[in-house]
Amino acid sequence: MTSLSRRALWQRLQDAGLAQGELPGVGGAESPWYVRAMLGVAGWIGALFLLGFVAAGFAFVMESALAALVVGALVSGVAYLIFSRNPESDFFSQVGLAVGLAGQMMLVFGLFELFEDRESLVYTATFVIEVLLVFFMPNFIYRVLASLAGALALTFAMHSAGLYGLAPGMIAAGFALVWMQDVRWVRFGEICRPVGYGLALSMLYCKNGIFWGRWIWWTRSAGESWFSQNAPWLDKGLILLVFTLVVIALLRRMQVAVVSRSGVTVLAATAVTVAAAVFAPGLGQALLILIIGFAVCNRILIGIGLLACGGFISNYYYLLESTLLEKSLLLIGMGVLLLSARLLLRLWLPSAGAGGRADA
């Protein structure tokens, strides 16, 4: 945001009696998302070489679970000190990021060594550690990556424990909660925002999600159970429940009565979306990210949502649950329904096409 628009914004709030005094200083300016993404990737590369250094120079660390856990914890502690003592330094932030990620990898390595074949224990412990790291490590990029790792660990943990179909819904609920409460939890924004991005990225991956996510192939299944038989419905049901609750929360936020013309229209559209998403796995997550992104005016989330929608179509093509003919009929039906609904909406609520002739 330019200094001119900051001043104009502050002035507008002052005129409304919501702000007093002089315009606050710029403070620690945030970097754009792509600079952070670049730093995150570079941090990973740096961390891999630091890990290589430990593995080559101190082989005993990688040969013993206890040593890996202790050294990993110590290295993570060093990263914490670097972050907390130099919060404004870009250089030390990057050092801390690489050191912290190396420490995190050692911790996870130690857990795999410690629990060996007990997968659910490995992933549960990884999830707990990632949650603690997200909470304590005061660095945005680190928190995004740790949240992503934590969400994936949760998915694998539940899968290996036989609790199929629950994790995607839980992650979607966490994602919705974090972003929909961004105003109420403004004091915790430094934790909530990176967690929100991490969960959004994990939704691109997870089961019934979008890119590679139809199988969690490196975890063993825990055998037949109620969860294994009902996982697809449980999975979709939870996500669509979250989607519906988000729509209702948005209606309340907009002060739109459920029984009003707008309220009925929105709920009818939600019902159609939910019905379509039952047969089209991944669509629910994609629309959830997109709608919440728009609700909180976040272009990055909208971008992730659009990416998820594209991923949904390509993933859907290869899905074996139904034939290409059935899938094509569903897609064409949804397309006809959406385009007809758009026309009806323009007649029913004329201001829907407020974009006018340009509608662009």
Place this chain on the structure above:
Amino acid sequence: MSSSRKQILQWAKQGYLNEASLPEALRRADAEPSSTNWRQFIDRLMLCFGALFMAAGVVFFFAYNWQEMGRYAKFGLVEFCLVVAVAICWKLGLDRLSGKVALFVSASLIGTLLALVGQTYQTGADPWQLFTIWAAMIIPWVVIGRFGALLLFWVGLVNLSMLLYFQTFPRFLGFAGVLFGSETMLWTFFLFNTLILCLWEFAAQRQVAWLCERWPLRVMAVASGSLVTVLAIWSILDFRDFGIAGPICYLAWLIVTYLVYRRRIRDLFVLAGGVLSLIIVVTTWLGRWMLFDNGSEGSFLLIGLVVIGLSAVGGMWLKTIALEETS
């Protein structure tokens, strides 16, 4: 809208705004979507998703190759869809988003029609020919459409045609390599995408309105940058076969990128990509030099520190430019 919201939340966190009045502050600053914004958003969502689902549905339908349906019925169906899409585009006009979306759908249906011809008559044509003819047939629509996304789609089709061509003739023109491995293929992709990027940027600088949007240009810059980075990496890892053309071209690309996107156009996204590319290439070079023959633990540490140092300095430099732009 997005930056106002972030700024207001930041002020509230710093204590300059009362948390209780935050919802009101966000409304006053237009930092929350109004009901009109929502209606427009839902309207566009329904339009774009409706068109996407229809087009994808038609592709899925013909990919299924339903035997019970006669070939005339199949051709009639896809041609009917094509005519309807073109008619909608003609009726609505190309200045409206809905008209452009209809044109996009028409362009995708041309591919379906060509695939159906191949599927029905078993023409024996290679896949690269299908995509090449498809790309050639929609050129007039790309020109009259004046729609950045459609142009990008066309560029994607040409890239896919080239990829399939190189897969079909891996040894054509005397180069030895299969699938992705060929130097000539990488050079061809790099030159094509860079040429498109240059022409597109040139048109944007000449204020050709429909080519001024930054996101498709960034996609092209990512394509060009990724390809030249791969060329440089391969030259480092396989110096004898690849020669020094890759590194020289890479250095030239880096300098031109800096001059164009720092001095003339100012696009931080492309500069950030350039920094990441540089880090990757330097890391590869150091790894090749220090680790391949007699690597030691010190080599790992040194390379790790170089990566950290480069990325930290790069991050600081990019942040300084970002601050320059906002001040």
